[in-house]
Amino acid sequence: xxxxxxxxxIGTGKTYLSTHFRDMGIPVYxxxxxxxxxxxxxxxxxxxxxxFPQQNLWFPDGTLNMSQMAQSFENEDFLKxxxxxxxxxxxxxxxxxxxxxxxxxxxxESAIIFEYDLIPYFDKIIVADAPEFLRIKRIQQxxxxxxxxxxxxxxxxxxxxxxxxxxxxxxxxTGETYAxxxxx
Numbered sequence: 809x810x811x812x813x814x815x816x817x818i819g820t821g822k823t824y825l826s827t828h829f830r831d832m833g834i835p836v837y838x839x840x841x842x843x844x845x846x847x848x849x850x851x852x853x854x855x856x857x858x859x860f861p862q863q864n865l866w867f868p869d870g871t872l873n874m875s876q877m878a879q880s881f882e883n884e885d886f887l888k889x890x891x892x893x894x895x896x897x898x899x900x901x902x903x904x905x906x907x908x909x910x911x912x913x914x915x916x917e918s919a920i921i922f923e924y925d926l927i928p929y930f931d932k933i934i935v936a937d938a939p940e941f942l943r944i945k946r947i948q949q950x951x952x953x954x955x956x957x958x959x960x961x962x963x964x965x966x967x968x969x970x971x972x973x974x975x976x977x978x979x980x981x982t983g984e985t986y987a988x989x990x991x992x
Contacts, residue, residue: 809906809909809911809912809913809914810912810913810914810931810932811906811913811914811916811929811930811931811932812834812913812914812915812916812930812931812932812933812934813915813916813918813921813926813927813929813930813932813933813934814826814829814836814915814916814917814918814933814934814935814936815917815918815919815920815921815922815933815934815935815936815972816919816935816936816937816969816972817919817943817963817966817967817969817972818919818943818947818959818962818963818966819938819942819943819944819946819947819959819963820935820936820937820938820943820969820982821936821938821946821982822917822919822936823838823917824936824982825934825936825980825982826838826915826917829915833911834911834913834914834915835909835911835914835915836914836915836916836917837902837905837906837914837915837916837917838917839898839902839916839917839918839920840917840918840919842898842901842902842905843894843897843898846894846897846898846901847872847874852897853870853871853872856872856893857870859889859893860889860890860893864876865877865880891920891924892924895924895926899926899929902916902929903929915934916929916930919966921933922967922971922972922975923966923967932977932978933975933976933977933978934976934977934978934979934980935972935973935975935976935978935979935980936980936982937969937972937973937979937980937981937982938981938982938983939983940963940969942983943959943963944956944959944960947959947962
């Protein structure tokens, strides 16, 4: 079975592109959605409490304080540690899921394949790409509360899109039309 990683920066059209693969009969595993499900699993939370005992992350009843955790994402050290904790769980789940599929290929959609060196899990890497102006427009449409400055800050925290494209086996431009993809 061919395992394909689908990645790209914020607003590049990863999810849009993944729907086309699903329409072609290729199952898609959405890493962000599956990672969020982990936070509802008792065995995961128990291990997480051991790794991240900070009092502000946990309610007195032992459940995770998601709003506090979201605020902690601003701390790059915390985010890096959390990501290194979560990714092995997600990748094991992806492997289990992929084994259950009855197809010749599967795709994992994840924005951080290169950033966290998940490349060895995949046979091929596809990068969704779009011009920056279009990425900003897309992000503003789905997050109207974000300013262009906020969006550019988020983009700056990610690996440069040009680097992702350079490392890809295939780059797919997700501009709505050819002219739009060229910035016209």
